[in-house]
Amino acid sequence: MEKNTHLLAAELSLKPSQVQCVVDLLADGATIPFIARYRKELTDSLDEVVLTSIRDRHEQLVGLDRRKEAILKSIEKQGKLTPELKKAIDEVDILADLEDIYLPYKPKRKTRATMAKEKGLEPLALSIFEQGNIDVEKVAASFINIEKGVATREKALDGARDIIAEWVSENQEARKAIRELFWKDGIIASKVVKSKAESDEAQKFKDYFEWKELVKKTPSHRMLAMRRAENEGFISLDISPNEDLAVQTLEHQFVKSSRPAGEQVKLAVKDSYKRLLKPSLESELRIATKMMADQEAIKVFSTNLKELLLASPLGQKRVLALDPGFRTGIKLVCLGEQGELLFNTVIYPNEPQREITKSTAIVAGLCDKFKIDAIAIGNGTAGRETEAFVKGIGLPKEIIVVMVNESGASIYSASDVAREEFPDQDITVRGAVSIGRRLTDPLAELVKIDAKSIGVGQYQHDVDQAKLKAGLDDVVMSCVNSVGVEVNTASKELLSYVSGLGPQLAKSIVDYRNQHGAFKDRSALRKVSRLGDKAFEQCAGFLRIRDSKNPLDRSAVHPESYSIVEKFAKDLGCSITDLMTDAQCRTGLDLNKYISDKVGLPTLTDIVAELEKPGRDPREKFEVFSFEEGIHEINDLKVGMVLPGIVTNVTNFGAFVDVGVHQDGLVHISHLSDTFIKDPNQVIAVQQKVRVTVMEVDVTRKRIALSMKLDPFGGGAEKPRQKERAGSNQKTTQEEKPRVKTLVKEESMENKLAMLKEKFKK
Numbered sequence: 153m154e155k156n157t158h159l160l161a162a163e164l165s166l167k168p169s170q171v172q173c174v175v176d177l178l179a180d181g182a183t184i185p186f187i188a189r190y191r192k193e194l195t196d197s198l199d200e201v202v203l204t205s206i207r208d209r210h211e212q213l214v215g216l217d218r219r220k221e222a223i224l225k226s227i228e229k230q231g232k233l234t235p236e237l238k239k240a241i242d243e244v245d246i247l248a249d250l251e252d253i254y255l256p257y258k259p260k261r262k263t264r265a266t267m268a269k270e271k272g273l274e275p276l277a278l279s280i281f282e283q284g285n286i287d288v289e290k291v292a293a294s295f296i297n298i299e300k301g302v303a304t305r306e307k308a309l310d311g312a313r314d315i316i317a318e319w320v321s322e323n324q325e326a327r328k329a330i331r332e333l334f335w336k337d338g339i340i341a342s343k344v345v346k347s348k349a350e351s352d353e354a355q356k357f358k359d360y361f362e363w364k365e366l367v368k369k370t371p372s373h374r375m376l377a378m379r380r381a382e383n384e385g386f387i388s389l390d391i392s393p394n395e396d397l398a399v400q401t402l403e404h405q406f407v408k409s410s411r412p413a414g415e416q417v418k419l420a421v422k423d424s425y426k427r428l429l430k431p432s433l434e435s436e437l438r439i440a441t442k443m444m445a446d447q448e449a450i451k452v453f454s455t456n457l458k459e460l461l462l463a464s465p466l467g468q469k470r471v472l473a474l475d476p477g478f479r480t481g482i483k484l485v486c487l488g489e490q491g492e493l494l495f496n497t498v499i500y501p502n503e504p505q506r507e508i509t510k511s512t513a514i515v516a517g518l519c520d521k522f523k524i525d526a527i528a529i530g531n532g533t534a535g536r537e538t539e540a541f542v543k544g545i546g547l548p549k550e551i552i553v554v555m556v557n558e559s560g561a562s563i564y565s566a567s568d569v570a571r572e573e574f575p576d577q578d579i580t581v582r583g584a585v586s587i588g589r590r591l592t593d594p595l596a597e598l599v600k601i602d603a604k605s606i607g608v609g610q611y612q613h614d615v616d617q618a619k620l621k622a623g624l625d626d627v628v629m630s631c632v633n634s635v636g637v638e639v640n641t642a643s644k645e646l647l648s649y650v651s652g653l654g655p656q657l658a659k660s661i662v663d664y665r666n667q668h669g670a671f672k673d674r675s676a677l678r679k680v681s682r683l684g685d686k687a688f689e690q691c692a693g694f695l696r697i698r699d700s701k702n703p704l705d706r707s708a709v710h711p712e713s714y715s716i717v718e719k720f721a722k723d724l725g726c727s728i729t730d731l732m733t734d735a736q737c738r739t740g741l742d743l744n745k746y747i748s749d750k751v752g753l754p755t756l757t758d759i760v761a762e763l764e765k766p767g768r769d770p771r772e773k774f775e776v777f778s779f780e781e782g783i784h785e786i787n788d789l790k791v792g793m794v795l796p797g798i799v800t801n802v803t804n805f806g807a808f809v810d811v812g813v814h815q816d817g818l819v820h821i822s823h824l825s826d827t828f829i830k831d832p833n834q835v836i837a838v839q840q841k842v843r844v845t846v847m848e849v850d851v852t853r854k855r856i857a858l859s860m861k862l863d864p865f866g867g868g869a870e871k872p873r874q875k876e877r878a879g880s881n882q883k884t885t886q887e888e889k890p891r892v893k894t895l896v897k898e899e900s901m902e903n904k905l906a907m908l909k910e911k912f913k914k
Contacts, residue, residue, distance in 0.1 A: 156213040159245055164205060170196055174206045183651040184626065185633035186690050190710050192754035200630055216247055223254045232257055248331065248436065249324075256322045265318035268311030271300040276308060277315035280416045283409035288416060309416060316417060317424035320406055321432065329401055330429050334437050337393040338367040342378055348386050357381035367391055367441060372448035373804050375441055376611040391434050391441075399425050446615040448804065450623040453609030456802055457624060459838035460608055461631040463594040464774040466554075469525035472518060473588025474542070475558070475580060476534035478502050484515070485584040486522045490641055491592060493574065494522055496581045501541045502534050512545050519547055527551060528591040530558035530584075536784040536812055552776050554591055555812070557800070560598075560605040561586045569600050569645060595635060595771075599628055600645045608801050608838055625649075632694075634770050636708060639677070639695040640670040652690025657683055673700040674711055696767055703729050707766040709759055716746060716759060732763050777841055779812030786813045786851055792865070793846040797858075799838055807836050809844055809858055817856030819844060826862050836860075 157175065161168040173194045177187050184207065188200045195203070220241055227233045237253075244250045260266060268274070276295045279286060292305040292312070302308050320326055344361035348354050360378050381387045392398075402421045407414050468489040475483040482502070486495040495518065501511035518524065527547075529539050535555060542553050564570050565582035574582050589597040603624040604612050612620060632649040639647070639661065647658035657680070664680045665671065674692050677683060683691075693710035700706065704714055721728050723745075726737045743756040762768075780795045782788065789811075797809040800816050807824060808816040825835050836842070845864050848857035 156210065156217070159213065160206060160209055163209065164202065166198075166202070166206075167196070170198060171206055171210075174198065174203055175210055178207055178210075181652075181686050181690070183629070183690055185630055185694070186651045189633070189708070189758075190693060190712075190755070192758070193750075193752040197754050204626060213245070216245065216250065219247065219250060220244075223250065223257075226259070227254070227257045230257060249328070252324045252327045255324075255327075263318065264311075264314040268314045271302050271311055272297065273302065273308060273311040274315055277312040277319075280309075280312055280413045281316055281319070283407075283411060283413045283417060285411060286413055288412040313416060313420040313423060316420035317428060320402060320421055320424040321428035323405075326402060326405055327429070327433070329405070330398055330425070331433055331436070333393045333398055333401060334391070334433050335368060337397065338391055338437060339364055339393065340367045340370055340375075340378070340389060340391045342381070342387045342389050344387055345385060351386075353384070354386045357384075357386050360387055367437065370441070371804050372445035372452075373611060375445040376449060376614045379442065379445075380611070380614050391437050392430055395425070395430075398430070402429075443616075446619060449609065449611055449615050450620055452803060453603075453612055453620070454623050454627045455833055456608035456838045457603055457606065457627050458631060459840075460606065461595050461598055461628065462635070462771050463839045464772045465593045465595070465769075466526055466591050466774050467593075469592055470523055471526050471528055471588040471591055472515070472522070472524045473528040473530075473556075473584045473591070474538055475530045475561070475584040475587055476502075476532060476538040478534050479504065480580075481505070482511075482534070482538055483580040483584040484518070485581060485588060486518055486524065487585065487588045487592075488522075491585075491589045491596075493577070493581070493585055496577070496584070502537050508541070511541070515542065516545055516547065519551060524551055526591060527553045528556045528588045529553065530561065530587045531555045531810070532558050533814070535814070536779070539779075540784070554776060555779065556587050556591050558583070558587050558590075559607045560601045561590075563605040564597075564601050567600070569643075573643075595631060596643065596646050599632065599649060600643065603628065636694055636696050636767060636769075639697055640665065640699075650691050650694050652687045657687060657691075670699070671697055673697055673702055674705045703732055703766065707732070707762045709762050713751070713755065713759055716751065716756070717763070719746065732766050735764070738763060775841075783812055786815050786849065786854060786856065789813060789846050789849045789856065791846055791849065795844055795846065797842050797844050799836055799840045799842060802832050802836060802838055804832070807832055809842060811844065811856075811858075813856075815854050815856060817844065817846070817858040819858045819860050823847070823859035823861050823864060825860065 157168050157172045160166070161171045164171070173191075174187065177191060177194070182191070184200050184203045187195060187203055188198070192198075198206075224233065224238065224241060227237065240253055241250065244253065268277070273295055276292060279291055280288065288309070289305055292308040295308040295312075296302050296304065302311065340363075342360050342363045344354075349361065357377070357380075360381050363378070378387065378389060382389050399422050402425055403418060406421050407418050409417075470489055471487045473485050473487060477483070481498040481500040484497050484499055485493060488494050497514065499511040499514050500507045519527075527542055529535055529542065535558075539553065539555060547553075561583045562579070564586045565579040570579070570582040570586075574585065577585075586597055586600075598606065604620070629649045629651070632646065633651050637646055637650055644655070644658040644662045647653055647661055648655045650658070653661070660681050660683065661677070668679075671677060674695065674697060677692065677695070678688055689712070693708055696707075697705040702714075704711075704717060709717060717728055717731065720741060721731055724731070724737055724740055726734070730737045738760065741760065743753060743760070746756055747753060777798060778796070783793075783795065795811045797811040797817075799807050800810045801808040804821075806818055806820040806822075808818055810816050819836075821829065821832055824832055829835055842860055844858040844860055846856065847859050847864060848855070850856075
């Protein structure tokens with residue numbers, strides 16, 4: 153097995169055979185969801201997280217190998233490649249170390265050292281660098297050459313030190329030592345750009361005008377915030393360790409004498425650090441910390457997105473959806489059980505028109521006419537007012553009323569996807585349709601929107617956009633395939649995330665469906681243009697055909713395993729339908745009898761689990777959630793109130809919660825639990841229903857500080873219920889202020905409030 157396989161196995165604590173198997177499957181076109189679900193015997197049941205780690209790290213190592221090849225060719229072309237050097241390059245597995253090895257051989261633009269060498273000063277540099285007992289002034293004088301531009305001994309010594317400085321900066325051991333110092337003791341320090349300090353735009357970064365902390369302790373969200381402030385020209389950043397300590401580290405390695413030659417080396421070392429090493433390693437550290445911050449931000453976004461996509465669906469119900477508004481009225485649509493548009497109009501129950509009687513009659517009449525099961529109300533402007541209006545109509549109790557997150561609905565309504573779906577409708581109708589569909593099936597609707605527009609990340613516009621897209625695509629694909637897709641009703645956007653398909657094959661499936669009618673069974677998928685054996689293998693198990701004559705087509709059992717189920721049924725003397733509907737039929741199964749070279753116990757166990765609950769949806773059961781009655785605006789909030797809320801976003805510094813006032817409140821990480829937690833995801837998730845205590849309300853700046861602690865004031869506030877879920881989400885822009893350095897430990901209510909105000913202040 154190749155070296156990368158063993159390296160990967162060691163890094164991830166896996167067997168080389170597992171890693172090689174995954175690499176081979178990926179190279180053969182298999183997807184992560186397919187491998188995780190249907191190739192457990194080959195990988196020893198590795199999950200999607202580990203499989204993704206193998207894929208990503210393997211791609212990094214392949215990139216490293218390509219860089220090694222380029223470096224070897226470059227050095228060989230220079231005629232400087234030795235067996236020892238080639239061995240060192242072959243064995244290195246960290247890119248920074250590889251670049252350190254290459255640095256002395258890397259083609260350079262003109263530097264002060266190269267110009268000094270052109271003046272013939274390299275022998276002088278060598279003589280000084282040896283730090284013997286030489287007369288430095290006398291030796292330097294012998295290198296004076298007016299024609300080459302070396303007019304004095306000082307000029308000769310300057311050039312020699314420039315050469316030595318470059319030797320020091322290109323020394324692999326020296327770079328490693330200073331790099332470790334940057335990581336261990338590096339300080340990130342910010343300074344405000346005074347000419348811009350008073351601008352309104354600069355105020356959101358005011359907390360970072362004069363800021364210092366160890367770079368290794370700087371959380372990802374703060375790193376991204378400071379980089380954004382620097383990019384926008386409000387602050388400047390410096391990342392470096394103590395200069396004296398760095399210079400002493402280099403002197404310990406290179407200065408071997410207190411003689412005059414040693415003093416010259418000492419001067420060269422200091423110059424090397426300040427002019428060459430510090431800028432180089434600071435740049436390297438900036439890149440590395442940005443990559444780490446990006447990785448963490450993408451992880452946070454991915455975790456939140458997964459929770460949002462797997463929010464509980466109401467299911468196939470008839471829905472009346474309302475996109476609230478004041479002046480322009482409320483756009484109303486009625487949707488059928490498949491999400492099809494049945495009717496649309498506009499009502500005006502809110503100010504300024506306030507046509508209560510007419511609007512009431514319209515809503516009540518439509519609910520009766522279209523046999524409405526649920527009413528979905530967008531949670532934006534006028535959302536709570538619209539909810540109050542609907543609940544005051546006196547509709548039948550069986551019609552549920554739900555506030556629905558409308559974040560990104562406007563993006564969808566103006567998209568090519570929406571125009572293709574509803575070419576004859578305006579964007580307001582499309583937006584209302586999206587709100588209604590999000591209630592019945594959030595996953596199917598949200599895949600139509602760019603994930604970045606959903607608003608559950610932190611600093612998503614500051615991270616590497618290609619990596620962000622790749623990471624979010626992984627999440628969407630994982631969610632879509634874990635739920636499964638009904639092939640005869642799914643949009644091409646949803647189908648495109650099914651394992652093995654993609655946009656082109658998804659379009660071909662929809663085109664075939666439109667031309668030939670619904671697919672009768674899974675095997676009919678083979679008739680789709682360009683959907684070959686490989687694509688069928690990858691996608692078939694994740695596609696459902698509800699009305700197929702073969703009941704297994706409604707399940708997650710892969711067609712390649714149908715013969716196993718048929719053998720189950722034959723041996724037990726029953727039908728496949730009996731196996732799937734009668735638990736008694738399955739009690740006599742001895743799975744060990746069916747183990748073969750190709751099929752092991754993991755697959756057999758999965759098959760039986762699927763037979764028990766065919767096509768089961770992993771999403772939780774839908775539960776209706778309601779905000780506190782009478783709390784509609786931020787002005788309605790009072791310190792000490794205990795309110796129901798829905799978590800809309802989780803970040804590294806806390807969680808944002810919608811309590812129904814059009815502005816999310818922040819529960820700082822220190823107020824998420826009565827015990828210390830390092831990661832908010834330990835106790836909370838997007839869509840979770842919670843109870844929160846209002847700690848501070850800043851109406852002017854629209855800031856709400858909340859707590860989920862059992863006793864945030866020391867007075868017995870109600871404990872939050874942290875394990876309930878709900879189906880709502882909303883984008884927020886509120887950011888965290890860096891933790892204050894000193895917390896006053898007073899016990900009075902007044903002092904605690906003052907402390908919290910300081911902590912949550914923007």
